[in-house]
Amino acid sequence: MIGGDEPSSSEVSVLDCRFNTWREAPRMREERSSSASSVIDGKIYVAGGCEDVNSENxxxxxxxxxxTWGNVTNPGTETHPGAxxxxxxxxxxLYILGAxxxxxxxxxxxxxxxxxxxxDLVCAGSLFSGVIGDVMFLWIDGDFMWYDSKVKVMEAVVWR
Incomplete structure (x- = not known):
């Protein structure tokens, strides 16, 4: 889903890690380039990367x-983070950070x-590596860190 400078197709491939197999999924409604994706409650949200930033998709x-694919309301031009x-x-x-x-x-x-x-969360989100549960894990300049969203605390691992 993440492409280069040219618009990609709307094709989607899914990796099933349990069986180490790839399969085709239904196409997205919009062609995208450099989109962002996140998982919330088992559903995959794909944002941005559209030629038309005002697209309903x-x-x-x-x-x-x-x-199945469904729409999420467009955040609108006054709050829209950009392409x-x-x-x-x-x-x-779902947190979306734009320029x-x-x-x-x-x-x-x-x-x-x-x-x-x-x-801390906005900064971490622009550098994040991944999220498991309610914890964001980061690798910043050789330091492994995490942000716990429930207690709103960022911690670093001290390497020995």
């Missing part, structure tokens, strides 16, 4: 159980809001 969500974004899912929410704006989507309420979090 700017964010799509894939439900692997049903093998090229970074995203991560943590605490049952100038950051927004958060709550799937339970189907609503977008500006990110009102501490600077």
């Amino acid at each position: 700017w964010v799509e969500v894939f439900d692997p159980k049903n093998q 090229s974004v970074v995203s991560f899912g943590i605490g049952r929410k 100038e704006k950051e927004v958060v989507y709550d799937p339970d309420e189907a609503s977008w809001n500006p990110i009102g979090l501490d600077a």
Whole structure:
């Protein structure tokens, strides 16, 4: 789903790690280049990378159980982070960081809001390596760190 400078196709391939096999999934509704993807509650959210940043398909969500794509409301031009974004899912929410704006989507309420979090999470999100549960893991300048979203604390591992 992450492409180069040229728009990619809307084709999607899925790796089943249990059986080490690839299979084709249903196509996305929008062709994308340099999109961002995140997993929340077992669903895959794909954002950005569209030629038209106002597209109703700017964010799509894939439900692997049903093998279907659905739309997520576009955050709108006043809060839109732009075409090229970074995203991560943590605490049952989708965070999208753009060059100038950051927004958060709550799937339970189907609503977008500006990110009102501490600077550590926004900074970490722009550098993150992955999320497991409610913990974001990072590798920054040779240091392994993590951010726990429940207690809002960033910690570093001291190497000996």
